[in-house]
Amino acid sequence: MDKCREAFERFECEKYEANYDDMKKNWDWYESQFGYRYSPDSLRGKGWAIWQEAWQHQQAKVEELQKRVDSLTQTMEELLEEMKYPTATFEEVIVCGVKMLEQALKGEG
Secondary structure, three states: OHHHHHHHHHHHHHHOOOHHHHHHHHHHHHHHHOOOOOOOHHHHHHHHHHHHHHHHHHHOOOOHHHHHHHHHHHHHHHHHHHHOOOOHHHHHHHHHHHHHHHHHHHHHO
């Protein structure tokens, strides 16, 4: 969550043209005194809650896409291996490969 929080804080600093390092010191101090960085009832606290939820939603999308990339990579490696020692015709390997890639892209593979 550190990347998420840092992105939020940098965004806040840019929005108000504030120095990030100075503001980070203030937020660190506030957290050490009160147990949280932003008052939950403040606009920043509410903004942080929304930001955090959106970040988690996007992170879930990234993880799903990474799974698809991993699946595609594995599929390509399998196809290349099959082409080294063909037990089928080149055309059959390509047709099968296209179907496997389609499944991987759809998240079915």
